[in-house]
Amino acid sequence: MVAETHPHDIELFEYVENELPQGRREEIAAHLSTCPVCAEQVGLAAAGRQALRGAGILELPEESREEILRNLPARELERAPGERRAFSTKLVFAALAGVLLLAAMIGILVSSNGNGLESSAGGTGAADATAEGGGGEAAQSAQAKLFATGPAAAVAEDLRQKGFDAAVQQDRVVVHGATKQQVREALADRGPGDVEVVVKNP
Amino acid sequence: MEDPDAPLVARAQRGDRLAFEQLVERHQHRLLTLAARTLGSADEAADAVQEAFIRAWLGLPRFRGGSLFSTWLYRIGLNAAHDQRVRRRTEPLDATREPADPQDSFLTSELSSALQWALNELEEDYRVAVVLYDVLGCSYTEIAELTEVAEGTVKSRIFRGRSRLAELLGTRTAGE
Numbered sequence: 001m002v003a004e005t006h007p008h009d010i011e012l013f014e015y016v017e018n019e020l021p022q023g024r025r026e027e028i029a030a031h032l033s034t035c036p037v038c039a040e041q042v043g044l045a046a047a048g049r050q051a052l053r054g055a056g057i058l059e060l061p062e063e064s065r066e067e068i069l070r071n072l073p074a075r076e077l078e079r080a081p082g083e084r085r086a087f088s089t090k091l092v093f094a095a096l097a098g099v100l101l102l103a104a105m106i107g108i109l110v111s112s113n114g115n116g117l118e119s120s121a122g123g124t125g126a127a128d129a130t131a132e133g134g135g136g137e138a139a140q141s142a143q144a145k146l147f148a149t150g151p152a153a154a155v156a157e158d159l160r161q162k163g164f165d166a167a168v169q170q171d172r173v174v175v176h177g178a179t180k181q182q183v184r185e186a187l188a189d190r191g192p193g194d195v196e197v198v199v200k201n202p
Numbered sequence: 203m204e205d206p207d208a209p210l211v212a213r214a215q216r217g218d219r220l221a222f223e224q225l226v227e228r229h230q231h232r233l234l235t236l237a238a239r240t241l242g243s244a245d246e247a248a249d250a251v252q253e254a255f256i257r258a259w260l261g262l263p264r265f266r267g268g269s270l271f272s273t274w275l276y277r278i279g280l281n282a283a284h285d286q287r288v289r290r291r292t293e294p295l296d297a298t299r300e301p302a303d304p305q306d307s308f309l310t311s312e313l314s315s316a317l318q319w320a321l322n323e324l325e326e327d328y329r330v331a332v333v334l335y336d337v338l339g340c341s342y343t344e345i346a347e348l349t350e351v352a353e354g355t356v357k358s359r360i361f362r363g364r365s366r367l368a369e370l371l372g373t374r375t376a377g378e
Contacts, residue, residue, distance in 0.1 A: 010354050013361035041365050044372075048364030051317055051371060052336035058309055060234040064248045068226060068255045075217055075260065163260030165274075167281040168288075176277060178264050201268075 006038050007031060016045050075163075143200045144180040148173075149193030162186045172196040207271040215262050222262075226255055229275055232338055236276060237283045239333040242322040244309045246286045254282040273344045280330065280348065320370040328363030335360050 007015075007028055014020045015028045032039045148155050156173045159166035164186065165176045173195060175183050180199045187197065205211070207228070213221035233254060238247035257278050265274055312318065321329055330349060334340040335356075342353045349356070 009358040009361045013357040016361070016364075041361075044365040044368040045361050046364075047371075048332070048366070048368035049336060051320075051367065052332055052364065055239070055312075055317055055337050057231050057337075058235045058238050058312060060230040060248070060251060061309075064234075064252065065226060065230055068230075068252050069219075069223055071252065072219065072222070072256060072259050075263070160257060163257070163264070165257060165261050165278050165281065167284060177261065177266065177268075177274065182264065 006035065012038065012042055012045065016042060016049065143198055146180065146184055146187065146197040146199065147192055148187045148195050148197055149190045150195035152195045155187070155190065155195050155197060158190070159183065159186055172198055175199045177201065203270065205267065205270050208267065211262070211265065211267070211271050214259075215265065222259055225271070225275075229272060230255075232272075233275065233279045235337060236279050236333060237286075238309065238313060239318070239321055239337060240280070240283050240326075240329055241286060242313060242318055243290075244313055246290065247283070250279065250282040250286045253285070254279040257282065269347055270344065273340075273347055276334070276338075276340075276344075277348050316371060317367075320367045323370050324363055324366055328359050328366060331356060331359035332363040332367065336364070 011020065011024070011028060015025065015032075018025075020028065032042060152168045152171055152173050156166045156168045159173070159175060164178055164183065166173055168174075175197060178199060179201055183197060183199045207225060210221045210225050210228075214225060230251065234247055234251050237250040237254070238244060241247050241250065254275065258275055261278070265271070321333070324332070327349070331345060334345045334348065335342075340348070342356050345356045346353045351359075
């Protein structure tokens with residue numbers, strides 16, 4: 001039987017890819033034999049597929065690869081012992097400052113019912129509860145929001161410098177593969193602001 | 203799904219540079235292809251690849267294995283390519299910049315082909331979808347995860363991207 005309406009793109013795609021069950025495939029084939037609009041789309045999609053499949057994998061020049069490896073910055077685990085010690089001292093001070101700042105922020109949040117770096121959008125704080133409720137494992141695939149002093153591009157750059165996968169998307173900063181806590185600590189020196197930072201934790 | 207990169211990723215997360223070098227070896231060409239085909243520029247693609255690997259190296263301690271390493275890396279690559287594109291729009295042309303290595307004629311000729319011209323004309327969502335699926339051979343699941351849309355949307359974008367691309371190539375051929 002010929003479908004009365006045009007099949008959706010998804011089914012036409014599955015037809016080109018030969019992924020439809022036999023019965024549905026036959027129905028689409030019957031539709032295509034009587035519908036020049038869909039038949040043309042399928043013909044174009046098949047031609048586009050062929051053109052794209054002919055495009056090979058491009059090769060990164062050897063010198064570019066060497067440059068990448070030469071320019072890999074040191075991560076803290078790799079620092080020389082002397083550096084590591086100096087870094088550790090700094091880290092202790094930074095951690096202490098972070099704890100104090102966090103305590104101050106919690107104080108502010110408790111006393112003013114949400115006017116700090118944390119998002120208070122949504123009223124009930126549902127986003128926060130989703131992101132942090134139930135501990136680290138339960139937080140998988142959750143997302144959470146923070147607000148920081150901008151501009152957005154500078155916040156994203158700041159996070160990237162600290163090793164986060166951050167990008168600006170529609171005036172928001174989206175961070176993948178990190179926890180809210182990690183991002184909050186990384187942005188602690190920026191303080192609250194109007195740039196929305198969305199943390200996605202797959 | 204078992205990640206074939208998992209053993210190297212675990213070592214690289216502990217700071218093993220040799221393990222990371224092997225990951226670079228494995229993924230460098232595909233990451234370049236993704237960047238070059240979505241940006242249409244050899245120079246910018248090489249910069250995006252370099253930036254992506256550096257971000258990946260720095261971000262590895264936080265990679266939890268919730269997706270394949272390659273999916274995670276490609277997303278970083280797409281973000282780096284996106285940033286290159288934004289810079290291209292906002293920064294003046296750098297006259298002192300060296301052109302792409304002339305020895306790299308294959309890359310240069312590929313990026314001046316009719317196919318690349320048509321890819322450049324596509325909407326970004328379509329371009330990314332067809333490059334990931336048809337050129338790099340990623341699965342729907344990977345593309346859906348990378349681009350944060352449903353698998354049905356991925357299929358629809360590939361279908362429309364392919365059709366539009368063929369239309370553009372046809373127009374160009376007819377006009378020659």
